Structures are given as C-alpha cells and as structure tokens.
Amino acid sequence: MSARSAGAAATVRLDVNGAEHEVSAAADTPLLYVLRNQLGLKAAHFGCGSGECGACRVLIDGQAVASCDTPLWAALGKRITTAEGLGDAAHPHPLQSALIAEQAGQCGYCLPGILVSAAALLARKPQPAESDVRAALEQNLCRCGSHNRIVRAVLRAAQAVSRR
Numbered sequence: 442m443s444a445r446s447a448g449a450a451a452t453v454r455l456d457v458n459g460a461e462h463e464v465s466a467a468a469d470t471p472l473l474y475v476l477r478n479q480l481g482l483k484a485a486h487f488g489c490g491s492g493e494c495g496a497c498r499v500l501i502d503g504q505a506v507a508s509c510d511t512p513l514w515a516a517l518g519k520r521i522t523t524a525e526g527l528g529d530a531a532h533p534h535p536l537q538s539a540l541i542a543e544q545a546g547q548c549g550y551c552l553p554g555i556l557v558s559a560a561a562l563l564a565r566k567p568q569p570a571e572s573d574v575r576a577a578l579e580q581n582l583c584r585c586g587s588h589n590r591i592v593r594a595v596l597r598a599a600q601a602v603s604r605r
Contacts, residue, residue, distance in 0.1 A: 453517055457482070458526030464513075472516050473497045473508035476523060484524035484553035488582070495581030498554035499523050505554075505561040507580075524553035527560055536560060539598035540591070547585035555581045559595045568599055 452465045457480060464479045476482045476499070485508050488496030492507030499508045500522040501515075528534035536559050539545075546552050555578060562569055562577035569577070574595045575588075583591065 453513070455480075455516060455521060456519070457521045458523060466513050468512060468514040470513045471509050472499070472511045472513055472521070475513055476508060476521075482523050482525050486550055486553065488550075488554075493580070493582075494551075495554040495558065495578075496551055498557050498581065500557050500561055503561060503564055505558040505577075522557065522560075524556045527556055534560065535598040535601040536563070536595065539594040539601065543590045543594035543597060545587050545590040545594045547587050551581055551583045551585075555583070555591055559598070562595070563599055563602060567602055569595070571596060 448467055448469075450465045450467050452463060455462050455464060455475070457476070462480055464475050466475050466479065473485055473487060476485055477487075485499055486496040487509060488494035490509050492510040495507070497507055497509040498505045500506075500520075501511070502519045528537050534556070536556055540552065540556070558578055558581050559574070562573065566573055571592060574592050578588070578591065578595070
C-alpha cells in the first residue's frame with residue numbers, strides 16, 4: 442500500500458502494542474477506526490474527528506499523534522502503542538498507577554489520550570517540570586476539569602520512573 446493509494450481495501454500488517462496484526466482497509470482509513478473496529482482496542486476514543494481534542498491519541502514510534510486524522514498508510518512500518526499497550530492491571534505503567542493514586546480520572550474519556558501523551562513526554566524528558574507537563578498535555582481536553590490532578594499524577598509518575 443503506497444502513501445497515495447486510497448479507495449480499495451488492501452491487507453497490511455501493523456505493529457500494535459508489540460504484536461503484529463493483519464488488517465484489511467483502504468489506505469486513507471483513519472487509524473482510529475482500524476484500532477477500534479478491526480483490532481478491538483477501545484481505549485482511544487473518537488472525540489472531535491479533527492485531531493484537536495486528544496481523546497484518540499496513540500503513540501507512533503514514540504510520538505503522540507491523533508489517530509482520528511492519521512491515515513492508515515502513515516502508520517505502516519511503524520510501532521503503534523495504544524493506552525492498552527502501556528500496562529495492565531497486573532503490571533501497570535507508572536502513569537496508570539499515579540492517575541489512580543491522584544484520583545485524576547472522572548469520566549475517563551480523555552485519559553487514554555492523556556496517558557499516551559504523558560508517556561511520550563516522560564520518554565523524552567524523564568524529569569519534566571510542571572510547565573513541561575502542561576505543555577505536553579495542552580492538546581488533550583478534559584471536560585471534567587481534572588487537569589490539576591492529571592498534572593500532579595504525571596509528576597508523581599516521573600518520580601516513580603526515576604526511582605526505578
């Protein structure tokens with residue numbers, strides 16, 4: 442599948458959460474649709490549909506991107522990580538543990554996107570300042586108003602990561 446081909450479905454391989462998956466979709470299909478509808482990964486949510494709210498963010502080669510406006514062809518040959526790929530109940534990512542400890546979630550709709558945006562930040566800057574966290578999460582909207590608790594949780598996770 443080339444970057445310019447669109448329309449007809451093609452079968453391609455995707456590296457998602459460390460596993461290879463075969464999917465069939467048109468090149469211009471939003472990555473979000475493939476993740477949710479074909480792979481059953483429901484953490485990334487449809488929010489605005491134009492990449493502005495952050496609810497659909499995933500990591501592509503370590504960079505937080507909006508999967509709702511990322512065409513499938515742009516993810517080919519790259520490592521995709523969703524919130525499901527960060528950790529699980531038995532082995533939570535420090536960010537997941539910190540969000541729980543800080544009681545940062547309310548409705549939870551925004552949290553998967555926030556998790557991957559914060560994971561990208563901590564990967565590139567393990568000891569961020571509060572201003573770094575706020576800047577990294579600027580494109581993630583939380584309608585519940587939990588931003589301050591979310592920022593505290595990211596800073597807590599950074600401390601936990603540094604003690605590892």
